[in-house]
Amino acid sequence: MTRILLLGGTTEASALARTLAAAGKDAVFSYAGRTDSPVAQPLPTRIGGFGGIDGLVEYLRAERIGAVVDATHPFAAQMSRNAVEACGRVGVPLLGLQRAAWVAAAGDNWVHVGSMEAAVDALPDAQARVFLAIGKQNLGCFAAKQHHYLLRLVDAPAVAPLPDCTVVLARGPFEVESDKALLMQHNISHIVAKNAGGAGAEAKLIAARALGIPVVMIERPALPAREVAASVAEVMGWLSHADLGV
Numbered sequence: 001m002t003r004i005l006l007l008g009g010t011t012e013a014s015a016l017a018r019t020l021a022a023a024g025k026d027a028v029f030s031y032a033g034r035t036d037s038p039v040a041q042p043l044p045t046r047i048g049g050f051g052g053i054d055g056l057v058e059y060l061r062a063e064r065i066g067a068v069v070d071a072t073h074p075f076a077a078q079m080s081r082n083a084v085e086a087c088g089r090v091g092v093p094l095l096g097l098q099r100a101a102w103v104a105a106a107g108d109n110w111v112h113v114g115s116m117e118a119a120v121d122a123l124p125d126a127q128a129r130v131f132l133a134i135g136k137q138n139l140g141c142f143a144a145k146q147h148h149y150l151l152r153l154v155d156a157p158a159v160a161p162l163p164d165c166t167v168v169l170a171r172g173p174f175e176v177e178s179d180k181a182l183l184m185q186h187n188i189s190h191i192v193a194k195n196a197g198g199a200g201a202e203a204k205l206i207a208a209r210a211l212g213i214p215v216v217m218i219e220r221p222a223l224p225a226r227e228v229a230a231s232v233a234e235v236m237g238w239l240s241h242a243d244l245g246v
């Protein structure tokens with residue numbers, strides 16, 4: 001049976017892990033190790049980086065991996081680039097499980113930007129109350145503007161990430177009504193979001209639309225060409241392809 005490496009960290013990766021486990025597939029789940037207590041998976045799980053492209057090449061060979069599914073976050077571009085390069089070198093088939101990006105609907109007030117720095121620039125100069133819905137990794141650059149920031153994080157930070165901020169601890173998926181309540185409770189005037197796509201984090205955008213709050217939308221980083229699937233079912237179809245021998 002072909003051994004599958006599933007690069008995870010998203011709701012879709014967890015759904016795929018459940019399907020692979022239920023189907024009795026030989027698969028290993030891989031987490032970057034970004035949160036203190038990652039969601040438990042029904043597959044053997046490894047945590048932490050591979051050590052760049054060379055480390056991943058070594059891992060694929062040592063573990064006799066026969067197929068890789070990259071179901072990482074759309075902003076985990078380094079991991080996805082490394083997977084393309086390493087799988088190419090070893091000759092292991094690679095499939096990206098990639099959810100569609102969010103698209104603005106009637107009533108949305110989005111400003112599209114291409115980077116964190118551009119998102120900072122897109123915020124007003126006058127003091128605002130900003131919901132920074134971007135995770136924990138890039139908060140530092142927002143210190144360049146003296147807004148009040150609302151942060152929603154999975155783990156409590158050891159020190160306040162920004163001078164004037166409120167931290168709410170929560171793990172998705174999120175609901176529209178509770179996100180509306182959060183935005184109103186904190187009197188939010190602007191939202192900064194990464195265009196992750198998917199249902200689990202969309203609630204804040206629907207809430208913003210209902211409340212007329214502008215959104216600075218950071219668009220996805222570019223990835224090298226690779227084969228992609230849009231659903232768990234498509235991945236299962238790809239894995240059962242005769243060439244993979246799964």
Ligand code: NAP
Pocket residue numbers: 007008009010030031032033034047048049050051052053055056072073074075076077078079080082134135136137
């Ligand atoms: P990244 O910048 O693409 O990855 C950096 C390094 O982390 C990779 O080169 C790799 O290390 C390791 N890595 C990433 N995903 C891995 C996985 N599934 N298994 C093993 N190692 C992995 O990605 P990131 O730093 O995790 O996140 C980048 C952006 O994505 C952030 O904006 C973050 O908020 C967002 N995001 C990530 C996750 C997640 O679970 N990764 C979830 C939600 C959001 P080596 O080079 O050493 O192999």
